[in-house]
Amino acid sequence: MNLDRQQIADDWNRRGFSCELWTDPPGQRWENFTHATDEVVIVLSGEMEFEVEGVLHHPVPGEELFIPARAVHSARNIGNETARWLFGYHQET
Numbered sequence: 001m002n003l004d005r006q007q008i009a010d011d012w013n014r015r016g017f018s019c020e021l022w023t024d025p026p027g028q029r030w031e032n033f034t035h036a037t038d039e040v041v042i043v044l045s046g047e048m049e050f051e052v053e054g055v056l057h058h059p060v061p062g063e064e065l066f067i068p069a070r071a072v073h074s075a076r077n078i079g080n081e082t083a084r085w086l087f088g089y090h091q092e093t
Helices: 005-014
Strands: 020-024 029-033 038-044 048-052 055-057 065-066 071-077 083-089
Touching: 005 038, 005 083, 048 065
Parallel strands: none
Antiparallel strands: 020 083, 029 071, 038 065, 038 083, 048 055, 048 071
């Protein structure tokens, strides 16, 4: 699947979200984060697991995951390759 990062960024910007690229090596874990604002993520490549308020999500590349403000969440690269994913925070207007 060929995901167009600029098209995703344009869509998110229209919806009030930023858009940044993140890369994680195999085995990388980010545990128990919270943010004051809503967040969206899309996996571009690799195999990521996101846990949001105790619920596990395994989005396939191109599938958007919404993480509500103040939700405890984790991100884990559970694959054997570097994962590339986009994240965006809702920008208050």
